[in-house]
Amino acid sequence: MSMIMKISHDQEKQVYVKEKQQFNHFSHRHPLELSQLHQEDKAVCSGCEHDILGPAYICTKPNCNFLLHDLCFDLPRRLRHRSHSNHPLLLRFSPPYSDGEYTCDACGESGHGFTYHCDACKFDLHVECASLPETESREDHGHPLILLWDFPGKIDGADFVCYVCDEPVGKGCWMYSCLGCKFGTHLECVGNIHHINAEK
Ligand SMILES: [Zn+2]
Ligand SMILES: [Zn+2]
Ligand SMILES: [Zn+2]
Ligand SMILES: [Zn+2]
Ligand SMILES: [Zn+2]
Ligand SMILES: [Zn+2]
Known part of the structure; x- marks a missing residue:
């Protein structure tokens, strides 16, 4: 009994499920299985290259290290x-x-x-x-921060220093900014805390 049942009608996402819950993904030629990963697995997603904790689609072939976050599995093509x-x-x-x-x-x-x-x-x-949100907010700033992608032309053309880490934001790189206050952060810094005089 090797019944294959189509569970998704989405043409973009050809997900098939067999008796053993195997999934095919368009990025990989082997079937994947859904399981849970833990801290000690030290697993890295083959799609986004970030650590995986929790649900992941893992290649069923023993010597293949391909695996995906469940979110990366579902990315639009x-x-x-x-x-x-x-x-x-x-x-x-x-x-x-x-x-x-x-x-x-x-x-x-x-x-x-x-x-x-x-x-x-x-x-x-x-x-x-x-998939970055177009606006972010920080507790220490009263205005919303807007995702800017045509930086730095908008802000004086000068090197812009990240408010959170005090490092410059690279030319051509996106940033979160309040244009009115000429205030901005790196993409990865917007959620971090600004440490004033961190060392005593
Ligand atoms: Zn991922
Ligand atoms: Zn594989
Ligand atoms: Zn283009
Ligand atoms: Zn920064
Ligand atoms: Zn502001
Ligand atoms: Zn990037």
């Missing part, structure tokens, strides 16, 4: 992002460059896993950078 409004971005499973690496146009860091990619422009976004 095609995305419209306001930072790149002329073209849709397509989810690529590995960087389409000969050195196997891309540079994210949002945070300026490299990536080796999934990328939202525009082939015409060689534009790339980490999957987590593609």
Whole structure:
């Protein structure tokens, strides 16, 4: 009895479930199984390259280390992002460059896993950078912080220093900013606490 039942009618997401709860994902040629990962597993997602704790789709082949967050499993294959409004971005499973690496146009860091990619422009976004909220708020600032992607032209063209970590924000990198107050943070710093005089 090897019944295969289609459980999703979404054409983008061809998810099939067998008796043993195996799932196929368009990024990988082996079937995956859903299980729980713990701190001691020290597992890293093959899509977003971040640690995985909790539910994960894991390759069923013993020598294959492919695994995905449940959220990364469900990523849309095609995305419209306001930072790149002329073209849709397509989810690529590995960087389409000969050195196997891309540079994210949002945070300026490299990536080796999934990328939202525009082939015409060689534009790339980490999957987590593609899903950043357009506004953030901080307890220590009364105004909302807006996600800016055409920085630094908007703020005096000068090097902008992150309010949280006091390090400069790289040219061309996105940031969270209150334009009125000329106040901004790195993408990864917006949720962190500003330590004034951390050392005594
Ligand atoms: Zn992931
Ligand atoms: Zn595999
Ligand atoms: Zn990024
Ligand atoms: Zn483009
Ligand atoms: Zn910072
Ligand atoms: Zn402000």
